[in-house]
Amino acid sequence: MRRSIVLIVLYQITGYLASNQRFVDDMARYLTVGYEVVDNFNNTWRTFDGKLTLGNTGPDIPIGNATSWSLHFCHTRLFEPDNIRPGGVDLAETGLRVFHLNGCLHKMTPTVSFVGLPKNGQLVIPFRAADWEVARTDIMPNWYLTAPNAQPRTIDVTSGYRLDWVAAFVRPNQYKRQDYDRYQPYKASDRYNTWSYENPGTFKQLIPTPHAEELDTAKTMDIRGVDWLVVANQDSLTPEAKFLAAKLDTVAVNSSQAPASKAILLDLDNSLTQPESYTVDSDCDDQLVKIKGHDRAGVFYGVQTVLSLATNDGGVPHGRVTDQPRFPYRGWHVDVARNFRPKDDILKLVDAMAMYKLNKLHLHLTDDEGWRLEIPGLPELTQVGGRRCHDESGQQCIMPQLGSPPGVGTNHGTGYYTVNDYKEILQYANDRHIEVIPEFDMPGHAHAAINAMLARYRNYISINKTAAEEFLLSDIDDKSEYISVQYFTDNAINPCLDSTYAFVKHLIGEVKGIHSTIQPLTVFHFGGDEVPEGAWVNSTACNDLSSSASYLKEAFVLNVTAIADDAGLDLAGWEDGFTKHEGSAVVLMDRDAFPMKNVYGYVWNNVWEWGNGERAYVMANENYTVVLSHATHLYFDHPYEPDPEDRGYYWATRMTSVQKVFGYMPDSIYSNIAVDRMGNILTEDEICSQYNCTKLDPGQERNIIGIQGQVWSETVRTSENFDYMAYPRLLALAERSWHKASWESIDDVTERERQMSADWQNFATTLGKKELLRMDKMGVLYAIRPPGAWLDGATNELKAVVEYPGLPIWYSVDDSKTWSVYKPGTTLKSEDLCTTNMIILVTR
Ligand SMILES: *[C@@H]1O[C@H](CO)[C@@H](O)[C@H](O)[C@H]1NC(C)=O
Ligand SMILES: *[C@@H]1O[C@H](CO)[C@@H](O)[C@H](O)[C@H]1NC(C)=O
Ligand SMILES: *[C@@H]1O[C@H](CO)[C@@H](O)[C@H](O)[C@H]1NC(C)=O
Numbered sequence: 107m108r109r110s111i112v113l114i115v116l117y118q119i120t121g122y123l124a125s126n127q128r129f130v131d132d133m134a135r136y137l138t139v140g141y142e143v144v145d146n147f148n149n150t151w152r153t154f155d156g157k158l159t160l161g162n163t164g165p166d167i168p169i170g171n172a173t174s175w176s177l178h179f180c181h182t183r184l185f186e187p188d189n190i191r192p193g194g195v196d197l198a199e200t201g202l203r204v205f206h207l208n209g210c211l212h213k214m215t216p217t218v219s220f221v222g223l224p225k226n227g228q229l230v231i232p233f234r235a236a237d238w239e240v241a242r243t244d245i246m247p248n249w250y251l252t253a254p255n256a257q258p259r260t261i262d263v264t265s266g267y268r269l270d271w272v273a274a275f276v277r278p279n280q281y282k283r284q285d286y287d288r289y290q291p292y293k294a295s296d297r298y299n300t301w302s303y304e305n306p307g308t309f310k311q312l313i314p315t316p317h318a319e320e321l322d323t324a325k326t327m328d329i330r331g332v333d334w335l336v337v338a339n340q341d342s343l344t345p346e347a348k349f350l351a352a353k354l355d356t357v358a359v360n361s362s363q364a365p366a367s368k369a370i371l372l373d374l375d376n377s378l379t380q381p382e383s384y385t386v387d388s389d390c391d392d393q394l395v396k397i398k399g400h401d402r403a404g405v406f407y408g409v410q411t412v413l414s415l416a417t418n419d420g421g422v423p424h425g426r427v428t429d430q431p432r433f434p435y436r437g438w439h440v441d442v443a444r445n446f447r448p449k450d451d452i453l454k455l456v457d458a459m460a461m462y463k464l465n466k467l468h469l470h471l472t473d474d475e476g477w478r479l480e481i482p483g484l485p486e487l488t489q490v491g492g493r494r495c496h497d498e499s500g501q502q503c504i505m506p507q508l509g510s511p512p513g514v515g516t517n518h519g520t521g522y523y524t525v526n527d528y529k530e531i532l533q534y535a536n537d538r539h540i541e542v543i544p545e546f547d548m549p550g551h552a553h554a555a556i557n558a559m560l561a562r563y564r565n566y567i568s569i570n571k572t573a574a575e576e577f578l579l580s581d582i583d584d585k586s587e588y589i590s591v592q593y594f595t596d597n598a599i600n601p602c603l604d605s606t607y608a609f610v611k612h613l614i615g616e617v618k619g620i621h622s623t624i625q626p627l628t629v630f631h632f633g634g635d636e637v638p639e640g641a642w643v644n645s646t647a648c649n650d651l652s653s654s655a656s657y658l659k660e661a662f663v664l665n666v667t668a669i670a671d672d673a674g675l676d677l678a679g680w681e682d683g684f685t686k687h688e689g690s691a692v693v694l695m696d697r698d699a700f701p702m703k704n705v706y707g708y709v710w711n712n713v714w715e716w717g718n719g720e721r722a723y724v725m726a727n728e729n730y731t732v733v734l735s736h737a738t739h740l741y742f743d744h745p746y747e748p749d750p751e752d753r754g755y756y757w758a759t760r761m762t763s764v765q766k767v768f769g770y771m772p773d774s775i776y777s778n779i780a781v782d783r784m785g786n787i788l789t790e791d792e793i794c795s796q797y798n799c800t801k802l803d804p805g806q807e808r809n810i811i812g813i814q815g816q817v818w819s820e821t822v823r824t825s826e827n828f829d830y831m832a833y834p835r836l837l838a839l840a841e842r843s844w845h846k847a848s849w850e851s852i853d854d855v856t857e858r859e860r861q862m863s864a865d866w867q868n869f870a871t872t873l874g875k876k877e878l879l880r881m882d883k884m885g886v887l888y889a890i891r892p893p894g895a896w897l898d899g900a901t902n903e904l905k906a907v908v909e910y911p912g913l914p915i916w917y918s919v920d921d922s923k924t925w926s927v928y929k930p931g932t933t934l935k936s937e938d939l940c941t942t943n944m945i946i947l948v949t950r
């Protein structure tokens with residue numbers, strides 16, 4: 107009697123039932139989870155076999171017949187392919203049933219036939235799931251348990267960022283997608299063959315390579331320190347002067363205080379015609395450096411050039427650099443929605459972008475899994491849509507996705523920029539001549555926003571119906587059933603509601619306001635990609651208009667266009683934001699339907715064998731303004747190597763090495779055709795005989811304004827993860843967007859590749875000897891591949907190489923107990939050769 111009173115009181119106070127809580131707590135502690143990809147080849151197409159093993163290590167956990175607990179987990183491949191059915195699917199002979207909830211979130215619960223999991227017992231659950239899994243990071247951490255009226259708990263063994271409960275991918279049917287997948291994890295000898303550069307690379311004075319340079323490296327001067335002054339010859343250049351002075355540990359002065367020597371003079375120069383162009387003249391005799399720019403941005407890039415030269419051995423060489431960018435748009439895209447990146451990470455990125463002369467920061471601020479910018483007047487967007495936690499009501503947060511834990515606390519799924527944070531980013535970027543392009547993805551990819559506006563609706567409905575419905579993004583009565591590419595069933599903003607456009611108008615107004623005093627907003631990037639088939643078709647709100655999703659999407663885009671145009675903004679979207687269906691064909695929306703001067707198409711979906719590789723040229727021919735964002739070469743959420751332990755998704759390509767980015771040819775799209783997704787050789791002729799390879803019409807090159815690297819963040823949870831994916835690829839992207847290499851124009855493939863490879867060696871050498879050191883000073887945790895190695899059986903000579911010559915190589919023959927520095931000519935003793943665990947490391 108007494109006990110039940112206590113329980114009731116507890117329940118009233120905390121909302122949790124003590125017994126269920128104890129059950130969940132114990133289970134989270136004692137349950138083990140083992141995950142194994144068993145066979146990607148067993149099924150003909152698009153499913154794989156896996157094995158889940160649950161174990162009980164507890165002394166006495168009551169994992170009995172409680173039918174009400176659930177195991178929640180994110181599985182980015184639909185778990186059990188029939189699982190779209192709301193009733194779930196029984197997992198044969200386990201007594202468990204699995205349900206797909208939304209996005210990657212699934213839940214598994216016991217049925218009446220569940221017999222429990224005794225102490226030291228194991229339950230093996232064979233499963234089938236969609237597609238394939240060939241990399242550890244396909245599996246998401248933080249599986250968690252729930253029971254009625256108990257706080258959910260992450261299962262300890264899966265918590266944090268650990269993935270050690272996932273079995274290694276050692277067999278071909280584990281690390282290949284199908285038997286015709288040609289990719290094998292690299293061996294040390296493969297890397298050795300790739301990186302045994304013929305000649306020691308020539309050191310490049312500057313990255314990105316300048317348009318022209320005449321530098322006498324025999325004659326240098328050290329410009330760092332207080333005895334040098336930076337002089338702003340025009341007051342408008344004071345910020346650039348101060349920026350340079352701070353980096354050199356000296357001060358900036360006005361022309362009236364300019365000394366006769368030991369000065370760096372900053373000037374504008376009308377004779378330079380191209381925006382962002384500059385010259386640097388460095389005179390070691392007179393001890394003067396003159397930086398002249400067409401505009402402030404040009405002067406800033408001159409400043410960056412001087413800073414880069416100042417870190418070379420001996421300092422700034424005597425001579426001249428004449429420089430201008432290849433493209434006006436040199437972009438970097440960060441997805442802060444899937445997983446959040448704190449402000450400081452973005453500021454560090456902005457610094458690196460500025461160093462390498464990139465000038466557009468595209469922030470993907472919203473997606474299904476999160477809304478990351480505070481919008482005054484719509485607090486639910488960030489208070490609900492900016493947080494991930496287990497709350498089935500959707501009132502507190504959106505449900506966990508992508509391996510975020512059930513608690514609201516700090517986790518990679520939770521976070522947003524306040525207006526002040528964002529202004530700080532804007533200011534910081536603006537000071538470095540970087541334009542921030544905020545993206546608000548719609549009408550698809552909008553689960554977080556839709557959910558947040560539903561929470562707002564529920565908060566207001568009993569008080570004020572008008573307020574409740576004012577910004578609603580979904581038709582409450584919409585029974586349309588659809589599923590997005592990432593398995594969301596409610597992620598498409600309804601195009602038939604006035605409240606949708608009230609929302610867009612409010613959003614644009616606020617974002618414009620936030621930008622106005624720092625860096626006026628010029629473009630509204632509405633995303634527009636991957637609107638799921640079937641959305642809205644049964645929405646009563648749309649009945650009068652049409653039941654064609656394609657028509658409705660077009661109507662949405664045009665309505666948003668009108669709002670953006672009224673606000674004086676250009677429009678930007680991913681390529682498929684501007685397509686529609688015409689019969690079975692997918693065609694571009696008529697460019698004339700958009701009144702604004704520029705409509706930017708970010709062209710991404712170029713997987714050659716899917717037949718849309720021509721989209722960039724088709725859009726440019728139609729006078730869309732094109733930013734090349736090609737997934738095959740510029741999606742930096744993809745791995746460096748075809749290795750199951752390397753981080754990243756691989757839907758567009760199995761790997762993108764730094765050299766592949768370096769070798770990207772933006773002026774000749776089809777020349778980039780080399781392999782298909784499975785690593786089979788592809789040629790331009792093959793693809794272009796199968797699909798249309800529309801050519802760029804004469805004169806339309808002007809519509810291709812540049813290139814952009816994309817870091818999507820489904821598998822990027824920490825700052826370390828982010829740096830790993832971003833660097834050193836950022837430097838290669840900068841090189842191609844700033845500088846057109848001479849080899850790009852060579853038609854003969856063999857000769858082109860020979861020259862590209864020689865240029866790459868120089869680039870790689872410069873990274874190893876200089877640029878990575880600069881990255882170190884900034885605290886950037888760039889990726890370094892393991893070394894390549896080969897043992898000469900005749901001489902016992904160990905031959906080892908690294909991707910970036912100049913980095914030290916260490917080796918151990920005693921299982922990491924002791925380490926030696928590798929030098930060419932190192933021979934191993936015969937007895938060491940018997941050691942199976944020889945390990946080679948490359949370190950800083
Ligand atoms: C392969 O699939 C069959 C059913 O199609 C199944 O019985 C068998 O267990 C699977 N093999 C493995 C290794 O999972
Ligand atoms: C279910 O659990 C209860 C409480 O632990 C126990 O008394 C009962 O025997 C169990 N029933 C079955 C069918 O195992
Ligand atoms: C130059 O003078 C102006 C006005 O006197 C001042 O605002 C500016 O900060 C000075 N610039 C430098 C580099 O000291």
Ligand SMILES: *[C@@H]1O[C@H](CO)[C@@H](O)[C@H](O)[C@H]1NC(C)=O
Nearest residue numbers: 566569570571572573574576
């Ligand atoms: C209800 O909300 C609307 C929209 O926010 C507002 O204009 C109106 O004044 C509110 N009505 C009441 C009675 O508060």
Ligand SMILES: *[C@@H]1O[C@H](CO)[C@@H](O)[C@H](O)[C@H]1NC(C)=O
Nearest residue numbers: 585586587588640641643644
């Ligand atoms: C729309 O409703 C019809 C009739 O109920 C149904 O057959 C169809 O599957 C629904 N379509 C979607 C996408 O929900």
Ligand SMILES: *[C@@H]1O[C@H](CO)[C@@H](O)[C@H](O)[C@H]1NC(C)=O
Nearest residue numbers: 603604607651661662664665
């Ligand atoms: C949106 O577009 C549709 C179709 O063109 C149109 O009927 C509707 O009035 C538009 N809505 C708004 C709010 O502009």
Ligand SMILES: *[C@@H]1O[C@H](CO)[C@@H](O)[C@H](O)[C@H]1NC(C)=O
Nearest residue numbers: 697698726727728729730806
């Ligand atoms: C593209 O724009 C140019 C210049 O305004 C114009 O001459 C040309 O006709 C346009 N091309 C198309 C396909 O609209």
Ligand SMILES: *[C@@H]1O[C@H](CO)[C@@H](O)[C@H](O)[C@H]1NC(C)=O
Nearest residue numbers: 691692717796797798799800
């Ligand atoms: C290829 O181009 C031809 C000629 O312009 C056109 O008729 C055809 O529809 C195009 N095919 C595809 C798949 O786009």
